[in-house]
Amino acid sequence: PMDAVRQKLVNESHQRVAGRVISCIVMIMLYFFSYFQRVAIPGTIFDELQMEFTLSASTVAGLGSVFIFVYAFSQLFVGVLADRLGGRRLLLAGGVLMCLGEMLFPLSKTVFALYACRIITSLGASGIYLSIVKEIDTLFPAKNFSLILGIAIFFGYSGGLFGTLPFERLVSRFGWRNSLVLIGVVSCLVLGVCFFVLQRFKTPEGGSTPISFHPYRSVLENRYSYPILISGSINFALYFVIQTTLGKKFLQDVAGVSSKNAAMITFVMMFCSMLLSLIAGMIPKLFDNRRKVFVQLSTGITFVASVLSLVSLITGAGEWAFLVLFAVFAVSSGFGPLFTCLIREVNSPRNVGVSVSLHNCNCYLQVAIF
Secondary structure (H helix, E strand, O other): HHHHHHHHHHHHHHHHHHHHHHHHHHHHHHHHHHHHHHHOOOOHHHHHHHHOOOOHHHHHHHHHHHHHHHHHHHHHEEEEHHHHHHHHHHHHHHHHHHHHHHHHHHOOOOHHHHHHHHHHHHHOOHHHHHHHHHHHHHHHHHHHHHHHHHHHHHHHHHHHHHHHHHHHHHHHHHOOHHHHHHHHHHHHHHHHHHHHHHHHHHOOOOOHHHHOHHHHHHHOOOOOHHHHHHHHHHHHHHHHHHHHHHHHHHHHOOHHHHHHHHHHHHHHHHHHHHHHHHHHHHHHHHHHOOOOOHHHHHHHHHHHHHHHHHHHHHOOOHHHHHHHHHHHHHHHHHHHHHHHHHHOOOHHHHHHHHHHHHHHHHHHHHHHHO
């Protein structure tokens, strides 16, 4: 009888672990499409949108800005909701809104409709990343947080990777509208899988405390938050603006690069960021979980890449120079998971959602401004 009880406990433990892993996988699948939306539109289809709707470059770029502004400010509310409701419910609600915006965008006939769809998509996407962070913090030991987050970001960023060269090739074959409708349908199917799996494998929900913005005051009064908030947002914003909005258009107009090769360069850029995000999650474990030196390193890399980019622009450098420099920006951004770990660790465990959401808000606010 004791062996039977012991075996039953082992089986239940394995089922719990399996449930956590499977839940994490399906959430990352949805994050794939969330990140695709940030990278692919308008960056990869900038010229297509500009020509079909006869728009100025600034109006097309505004499709990226409005998405990021809404995403940034939504983080302030999403952080509170994540701590209050739990990540699972927030992720599913956000997924519904994101899929709605995804499906309506390629069906839009006016500029107003394009902007409205981007706002809806952004509102939905704003809760997905933070929900995953909250669930990882809830389901897995703290010592493995940076490793698991790095893995989640690596596979989530693959949505951005798909939004570069593969999406450009898809658009060249089927047109931007048909391509985005197909992607929207697949996204809806993934959301359906999320509903099924997350209902089957129940995860802990949020607390019963009332919704309050007081935790933000606690984070902002903590002087250890500011080095992370400032350096993290600048590193990320410089990379992300190049990756999602200006990079491909800049390469075509300034460096004379073809559409395919420009998309290839942003593809390499995204892959470098993905690879470093995965490695950055593993490195601290080799150095007794020390992270400060890597944060300083990534900030130094961003500074050097910025100076060299300016020099290259002034001197009229060619395609290969910008390929290397864009990749260097991506390497710096790959240390992003460490900033997330630090902002979480220097603040109260009760404020995980709030501290990460404030950091996320600051990063994307800088992107929108840049």
